[in-house]
Amino acid sequence: MSRTPFVGGNWKMNTGPESGPALAREVAAGAAEHPGCEVAVFPPFPFLLAVGRALAGSAVKLGAQDCYFEPDGAFTGEVSLGMLKDCGVSVVLTGHSERRHVLGETDALINAKTRAVLAAGLECVLCIGEKLEQREAGQTDAVNERQLRAGLAGVSAEQMARVTIAYEPVWAIGTGKVATTADAQDAHAKCRGVLAAMFGSAVAQATRIQYGGSLKPGNAAELLAQPDIDGGLVGGASLKASDFVPIIAAAAGRV
Ligand code: PGA
Numbered sequence: 001m002s003r004t005p006f007v008g009g010n011w012k013m014n015t016g017p018e019s020g021p022a023l024a025r026e027v028a029a030g031a032a033e034h035p036g037c038e039v040a041v042f043p044p045f046p047f048l049l050a051v052g053r054a055l056a057g058s059a060v061k062l063g064a065q066d067c068y069f070e071p072d073g074a075f076t077g078e079v080s081l082g083m084l085k086d087c088g089v090s091v092v093l094t095g096h097s098e099r100r101h102v103l104g105e106t107d108a109l110i111n112a113k114t115r116a117v118l119a120a121g122l123e124c125v126l127c128i129g130e131k132l133e134q135r136e137a138g139q140t141d142a143v144n145e146r147q148l149r150a151g152l153a154g155v156s157a158e159q160m161a162r163v164t165i166a167y168e169p170v171w172a173i174g175t176g177k178v179a180t181t182a183d184a185q186d187a188h189a190k191c192r193g194v195l196a197a198m199f200g201s202a203v204a205q206a207t208r209i210q211y212g213g214s215l216k217p218g219n220a221a222e223l224l225a226q227p228d229i230d231g232g233l234v235g236g237a238s239l240k241a242s243d244f245v246p247i248i249a250a251a252a253g254r255v
Helices: 019-031 045-054 081-086 098-103 107-119 132-136 140-151 180-200 202-205 217-224 243-251
Strands: 006-012 038-042 061-064 091-094 123-128 165-166 208-212 231-234
Touching: 006 091, 006 243, 019 038, 019 045, 019 061, 019 180, 019 243, 045 061, 045 208, 091 107, 107 140, 123 140, 132 140, 140 180, 165 180, 180 202, 180 208, 180 217, 217 231, 217 243
Parallel strands: 006 038, 006 231, 038 061, 061 091, 091 123, 123 165, 165 208, 208 231
Antiparallel strands: none
């Protein structure tokens, strides 16, 4: 089963009202050269509309870094999926490690958000991954399985067509440390095994699993050529088109 590679640029709490749309225009131009790869950018909420305008006419998807699961009401500071749709968002991140470990999101909240994204008809990138102490204790596969099972509880096999998994070892995010190619491939294959146990092998074979954690032009080609690595979720290197576009190229060129 061939899966279309998918590369996301998670801008986190970076860019501004001018630099965000400018970056989006450069990404759109670069991505157009590599139509074999699906691409999304995830700007901060205040710049969604402007970045969406900058992406008009391009195949690059507009993504949101977070959402709230309730449709409206007294939830100060939160942003609903209806609001995100009104901004042109088509894909939403859930479970990013910074939301889990810096902002304290639980598996239950991440599951509620994931189900709400799918119920709203949008695509979801569910992020999972172990912390350094968990890796050192040999718990990588158990943590990934727990986060997959909890994050995807109540999601149907049919909804899985709109789910991408991002495996991001927490110790590799923003640190310059990268999982070895063999370790990353092994973790991805194990995650696919969990998806097969949950949803059957056809769904598992069709689901994209991105790698994330210090992906750069220099390490992307080797990682993204692995059979179970279907693209990447990129933080730091997504803030410069001259770094991000070569990662898209590497994903598009995977054999
Ligand atoms: P990084 O971030 O590429 O800066 O390590 C990845 C992510 O958090 O998605």
